[in-house]
């Protein structure tokens with residue numbers, strides 16, 4: 387089909403939306419390593435996880451075999467309020483870059499939470515409600531997950547307690563008010579409302595917090611409050627499963643026009659949007675049906691894939707959560723405070739870690755000033771003000787498109803535009819004032835953090 391026939395936006399109709407999530411683990415020969423009990427080092431089964439997570443979500447977490455998981459009707463109805471999301475042909479960006487590459491992006495920012503996180507928030511809230519729970523607790527960093535979960539809980543009539551990383555709580559007061567408008571309670575973390583929060587405050591007075599600290603607090607509250615469970619917006623297998631809706635829609639839209647991507651790019655914090663976007667394509671790759679280049683893009687200041695260790699580690703700072711085998715910088719790693727570009731989590735999805743380890747995908751690390759340069763260029767030609775997280779993917783997509791300009795190759799590039807940056811204007815202000823700096827952790831800093839990785843029998 388000729389270029390002229392491909393519209394600026396490829397939309398699916400409501401009845402072309404996926405009715406099942408796709409579980410990429412079913413097609414993986416090497417399954418992601420199981421979660422381990424931090425006390426005993428033994429794999430955690432269904433019963434072990436029940437005090438922390440909702441029952442049905444544990445089943446999804448542990449399910450390495452079922453390829454398709456039906457999406458309950460109530461979740462599909464909620465999805466229809468803001469999905470299908472458009473797959474946009476970035477004609478204006480292509481022109482600006484004078485590249486023969488064809489660039490597409492899947493835009494997940496068209497909902498109040500401003501990101502893809504709502505795709506999993508509604509699913510997790512739904513299963514909590516089904517189980518008859520009163521409410522859920524969670525952490526939020528930049529605030530998109532907390533907002534998404536507040537929206538889902540408001541819709542279903544669940545209580546929502548959010549622990550927000552202190553630096554974001556202070557930098558993004560408006561984010562907090564959006565969550566409160568949807569009925570959530572928001573506490574800056576670390577706080578004195580939990581034992582672990584008080585301990586962290588005593589050990590690191592004046593700390594601006596981290597996702598790892600906030601997770602520990604949210605888990606403590608969930609496990610000590612009857613009728614509550616903890617939910618997490620990234621990293622976990624279940625979250626990648628829910629986010630497969632992004633990839634399934636993307637694939638359906640491309641298939642409509644017979645477009646086969648060469649390169650698929652996504653930013654990687656905990657790995658959920660990337661995992662969701664690539665899932666159906668990775669499935670084809672794993673089954674030997676097709677090949678794609680798949681690129682994870684991470685910040686140079688928090689480089690889990692490119693400089694981390696593939697090892698069992700704690701998911702949180704307080705070391706109360708299960709151990710996960712993943713590419714990690716160590717749970718004691720806290721990215722430099724001058725890093726404003728998001729994607730601050732020390733670890734990475736176990737699924738993506740295994741796929742990366744097995745050579746099915748690549749990773750690149752980019753510096754934040756380069757990320758904001760890409761964000762600015764993109765905003766000026768494509769109109770959308772991108773989230774700093776999403777702009778990591780924009781950076782890599784632009785770099786690949788510029789390579790095509792050198793070689794003359796007409797590659798098709800698809801990237802995930804995960805959200806909008808309206809609440810990130812403090813970071814944009816720094817960039818616009820020329821005050822943004824790059825911080826790349828030294829090998830010595832990383833080694834110090836690796837030295838604190840837990841010792842698990844049978845692991846190096």
Ligand SMILES: *Cc1c(COP(=O)(O)O)cnc(C)c1O
Pocket residue numbers: 500501502503530531619620621653654655656657658659660729773775776804805806
């Ligand atoms: C949370 C978030 C990310 C990173 O999380 P993943 O789990 O790696 O997808 C990326 N972009 C936006 C807009 C986010 O809100």
